[in-house]
Structures are given as structure tokens and as C-alpha cells.
Amino acid sequence: MRTAGPEYWMTNPGITAKGARKEFIDPEQIPWTDWLMPGTRFKLLYCNLVTGSFTVILQVDAGSVAPPHWHIGNVQAYIIDGGFYYDEDDKGETGMYTCEVAGAVHSPTSPQGTTMFAMVDGPIAGYGPEGELGAIADARLHYYIAAANDAVGHTQLVDYATDPSVGMHSMVPEAAK
Numbered sequence: 001m002r003t004a005g006p007e008y009w010m011t012n013p014g015i016t017a018k019g020a021r022k023e024f025i026d027p028e029q030i031p032w033t034d035w036l037m038p039g040t041r042f043k044l045l046y047c048n049l050v051t052g053s054f055t056v057i058l059q060v061d062a063g064s065v066a067p068p069h070w071h072i073g074n075v076q077a078y079i080i081d082g083g084f085y086y087d088e089d090d091k092g093e094t095g096m097y098t099c100e101v102a103g104a105v106h107s108p109t110s111p112q113g114t115t116m117f118a119m120v121d122g123p124i125a126g127y128g129p130e131g132e133l134g135a136i137a138d139a140r141l142h143y144y145i146a147a148a149n150d151a152v153g154h155t156q157l158v159d160y161a162t163d164p165s166v167g168m169h170s171m172v173p174e175a176a177k
């Protein structure tokens with residue numbers, strides 16, 4: 001059997017399983033799942049268990065102050081509604097974009113509440129009241145939390161290792177073998 005070499009892969013980058021999901025989904029069909037702090041909830045749109053990135057719609061109730069947390073990867077957020085801020089003189093409002101950069105440690109506040117679309121590149125580490133590391137919230141944790149709430153039926157999941165419906169090499173045409 002000939003192994004597919006670089007020349008094959010240059011023009012055949014592979015495919016991510018779509019399963020029974022449609023190309024477009026209405027997030028209204030996804031139930032909210034309680035997030036990691038009181039008064040917050042999320043919908044998991046995309047979850048890549050290979051790279052650890054994931055995409056959510058996150059809703060935060062008015063008056064919420066996030067506990068201090070450390071971003072191990074970047075988070076890009078677009079504010080759909082409401083707003084939040086880290087500093088009084090630099091406020092994020094509806095329609096604004098921010099990138100919470102990897103390495104940032106902060107404790108944002110949202111007096112009016114907010115709904116945002118957020119693309120997360122890596123885990124978020126939460127600190128406890130004594131400054132101790134309390135939790136590492138990665139893509140897999142988000143998937144497990146949402147799955148326990150039966151809220152992953154529309155999630156675009158990428159998991160090459162454990163999805164039994166997709167053989168690792170089933171996309172390689174016979175001619176390339």
C-alpha cells in the first residue's frame with residue numbers, strides 16, 4: 001500500500017465531519033447552559049477538541065463581576081447586546097469588538113449585562129478567593145457541560161480521535177493509497 005505523501009495532501013487537506021448538522025443553524029434552537037459563574041450562560045456553537053478552541057454565545061446578567069481569571073489563549077469577542085469593561089475609562093458596548101489576549105488576567109464587570117459572540121483559542125483559568133488556581137475551563141469541559149444539558153445537538157464538533165463515525169483515513173481515495 002502506498003502512503004499518501006505531501007503532494008497528495010497539498011491538494012487534499014481533508015474534511016471535518018459535518019454529521020447530520022445543517023450548514024446554517026439558528027442559535028435559538030440551542031438551549032442555554034449555565035456557565036461557570038452565577039448569572040451567566042452559554043451556547044456552544046463550535047468545539048474543537050483537537051486544538052482546544054471553541055466558540056460560544058455568552059450571556060451575562062446585569063451586575064455581574066467576573067472572578068479574576070487568566071487567559072491561556074486569546075479570546076475574541078463581539079458584543080451583540082449590552083456591554084462590559086475592565087476599566088471605567090475603556091468600556092465595551094453593543095457592536096464593539098475586543099481581544100482578550102493570551103496571558104491577560106482580569107476581572108471584567110457588566111453593570112447592564114451583555115450578550116457576546118466569543119471565539120476562544122485556549123483554556124481559561126479561574127482563581128479562587130485566596131488567589132489559588134480554582135479551575136481550568138477548556139474546550140472539553142465546555143463540551144461536557146453543554147452535553148450534560150443536552151445542548152450539543154447543533155454544535156460543530158471536531159474530534160478526530162474519538163468520533164467512531166469517522167475513520168482517520170476514510171477520506172483518502174483509493175488512488176492515493
Ligand SMILES: [Fe+2]
Nearest residue numbers: 069071100106
Ligand atoms: Fe476574560
